[in-house]
Amino acid sequence: MDAGTTAPSNTATGSPLIALLYAARALRGFGDGFAIIILPAYMTALGFDAAAVGLVATASLLGTALLTLIIGWIAPRFDLRALLLFGAALMTATGLAFPNVEHLALIALVAFVGTVNPSGGDLGVAVPLEHAVLARTASDERRTQVFARYSLIGALCAAAGSLAASLPDFLVAAGSSQLGAFRWMFYAYAALGAICALLYRQAPHARAEEKVHAPLGPSRGTVYKLAALFSVDAFAGGFVAQSLLVLWLFQRFDLTLSAAGLFFFWASTLSAFSYPVAAWISRRIGLVNTMVFTHIPSSIFLILAAFAPNLYVALALLLLRAALSQMDVPTRTSYVMAVVTPAERPAAASVTAVPRSLASSISPAIAGVLLTTSFAGLPLVLCGALKIAYDLALLYSFRHIKPPEEQG
Numbered sequence: 001m002d003a004g005t006t007a008p009s010n011t012a013t014g015s016p017l018i019a020l021l022y023a024a025r026a027l028r029g030f031g032d033g034f035a036i037i038i039l040p041a042y043m044t045a046l047g048f049d050a051a052a053v054g055l056v057a058t059a060s061l062l063g064t065a066l067l068t069l070i071i072g073w074i075a076p077r078f079d080l081r082a083l084l085l086f087g088a089a090l091m092t093a094t095g096l097a098f099p100n101v102e103h104l105a106l107i108a109l110v111a112f113v114g115t116v117n118p119s120g121g122d123l124g125v126a127v128p129l130e131h132a133v134l135a136r137t138a139s140d141e142r143r144t145q146v147f148a149r150y151s152l153i154g155a156l157c158a159a160a161g162s163l164a165a166s167l168p169d170f171l172v173a174a175g176s177s178q179l180g181a182f183r184w185m186f187y188a189y190a191a192l193g194a195i196c197a198l199l200y201r202q203a204p205h206a207r208a209e210e211k212v213h214a215p216l217g218p219s220r221g222t223v224y225k226l227a228a229l230f231s232v233d234a235f236a237g238g239f240v241a242q243s244l245l246v247l248w249l250f251q252r253f254d255l256t257l258s259a260a261g262l263f264f265f266w267a268s269t270l271s272a273f274s275y276p277v278a279a280w281i282s283r284r285i286g287l288v289n290t291m292v293f294t295h296i297p298s299s300i301f302l303i304l305a306a307f308a309p310n311l312y313v314a315l316a317l318l319l320l321r322a323a324l325s326q327m328d329v330p331t332r333t334s335y336v337m338a339v340v341t342p343a344e345r346p347a348a349a350s351v352t353a354v355p356r357s358l359a360s361s362i363s364p365a366i367a368g369v370l371l372t373t374s375f376a377g378l379p380l381v382l383c384g385a386l387k388i389a390y391d392l393a394l395l396y397s398f399r400h401i402k403p404p405e406e407q408g
Contacts, residue, residue: 017204024130025153027199028126032158033162035161035185036118040244041246051368053368055108057119058365059109068125068354076343076346084129090113119237144279148279151326154272165260217341226336234356244379246260248380253311271326274324275327278327278331287335287338287403291332295391299391302325305318
């Protein structure tokens with residue numbers, strides 16, 4: 001297919017293209033799964049405290065937001081395949097750079113321009129591009145299912161990656177230094193980025209379905225309102241970015257790296273299997289209701305975890321939260337893609353993702369400082385309370401705006 005043509009929708013090439021994007025999502029999920037646990041452990045081994053880890057998390061999310069914004073603006077005009085290859089190259093460069101820097105300013109710089117996502121969510125340069133391709137390849141009836149599978153694959157592979165975070169313990173037992181073991185994990189992350197590049201090279205050249213001068217048109221007001229609400233949710237989530245949650249467990253309960261990997265494996269597995277459940281629920285009660293009424297209980301579990309008297313109670317509450325908290329991921333993405341025109345989808349994906357990244361980039365730095373106070377569970381409480389407020393506002397504002405499959 002030539003660079004100026006449109007990618008096919010619901011044709012024979014659709015399924016192979018979706019499968020290719022699923023494979024790339026799997027590799028990125030696996031890499032993120034161990035990187036977000038290794039990064040705070042690596043920084044702790046270098047002698048940095050929770051405030052420094054929070055600062056690096058903020059730098060990472062801020063850089064992700066700015067790059068995602070740029071990608072969103074140029075995606076309707078440039079070859080999506082080339083942009084995906086750029087994202088894979090950036091992932092490789094990130095993995096090669098982290099093991100070779102030890103100064104806080106340089107670590108923050110690599111985090112700012114790189115692809116390691118401390119929040120563990122669907123953020124990054126490849127996400128709005130892959131979302132746009134998936135949305136126009138799948139029919140309205142299959143769209144939520146396709147996004148649910150996309151999220152399921154990412155979460156399952158992130159779970160496997162969490163288990164891989166225990167590999168440094170085995171490398172140390174085999175004679176490696178702790179820092180050396182962490183560095184090998186970053187090199188593995190770089191290798192995964194290189195494999196993603198090989199996959200993206202097989203994708204057809206494609207641009208947006210319509211060439212428009214303004215990336216957002218008739219759906220601008222709806223997208224901006226959603227972006228504002230999503231930013232509240234993301235700001236709240238930044239208080240418990242996965243890298244910081246790892247640190248909280250390390251500090252509060254002396255959790256080991258291997259035990260942390262095992263816990264996040266089960267948490268990610270529960271999240272993964274919640275995605276197809278979310279698709280099933282959304283077909284019965286709607287996308288907005290699914291987002292809201294699965295999210296609120298998960299926030300309550302998070303608040304309770306902050307006051308847990310021991311490790312076992314804390315982990316049980318956090319696992320209950322994990323089983324519910326990500327059900328809004330495929331439903332949220334599907335809802336955004338449904339309420340805009342096809343030509344607006346790349347920009348809508350970016351415009352709703354960027355405020356999330358910007359908002360979530362502020363709170364990790366605050367949370368890092370709060371983790372050093374006498375009540376280290378305060379970030380969990382703030383996150384849960386703000387998320388409940390977001391859910392109620394989303395329900396009030398969008399309960400009457402239905403996607404095509406829910407109309408009539």
